[in-house]
Amino acid sequence: MAMRLRTVVFATLVLAGAAAPAAAQARPTGLRSGPWVTVGVGGGWTRVNCSICRTDRNAGPAASLRLGTTLRPGLLIGAELDGWTRAGEDVRTLVAAGSAAAYIYPDPSRGLFLKAGAGVVRYSFNDEDDASANLLGIMLGAGYEFPISDELNITNSVGLIASSFGALRSDAGTIVDDMSISLFHIGIALTHR
Numbered sequence: 001m002a003m004r005l006r007t008v009v010f011a012t013l014v015l016a017g018a019a020a021p022a023a024a025q026a027r028p029t030g031l032r033s034g035p036w037v038t039v040g041v042g043g044g045w046t047r048v049n050c051s052i053c054r055t056d057r058n059a060g061p062a063a064s065l066r067l068g069t070t071l072r073p074g075l076l077i078g079a080e081l082d083g084w085t086r087a088g089e090d091v092r093t094l095v096a097a098g099s100a101a102a103y104i105y106p107d108p109s110r111g112l113f114l115k116a117g118a119g120v121v122r123y124s125f126n127d128e129d130d131a132s133a134n135l136l137g138i139m140l141g142a143g144y145e146f147p148i149s150d151e152l153n154i155t156n157s158v159g160l161i162a163s164s165f166g167a168l169r170s171d172a173g174t175i176v177d178d179m180s181i182s183l184f185h186i187g188i189a190l191t192h193r
Helices: 002-023
Strands: 035-049 058-072 075-088 091-104 112-126 131-147 152-163 166-170 173-192
Touching (some): 035 152, 058 173, 075 112, 091 173, 112 173, 131 173
Antiparallel strands (some): 035 173, 058 075, 131 152, 131 166, 152 173, 166 173
């Protein structure tokens, strides 16, 4: 799993370097108007915090989908779906987050952006006693878009999703009341504007 994450990070850096010459010729990303959509893949590390949980941060593949519209140059709004999974020890773990988000380009003529949002985080695992939790969460992150044409960008990003405390439940009842989730992810995506 660590090898896969290193491969994703390496591929992100290589693609960013390859896109740099095209970035000088394409239109600045933060100045575009209208709708946009981003589809990405990467890796992430998640941690479950509770009174009976192990404090390991586990690695696994991640994916994201973002879509929205441009309010004005340098300010975009949209919805972001992020997912992470891991299989091990006969258990499949899944973290899924849906957030309403804002994307701010401090200098609209450049590709750097900051993002923030809030929404719902779902944690679940499947073993003998399937369990899940639905929690409120916040999302923070940053990224950089490299234009490769007038309509397409390669987007690198990092992000953190952190949830509130809540209950982890199974069919048998409540397992713990004081659980929270944090997910750090890094990825590369293709954005169409």
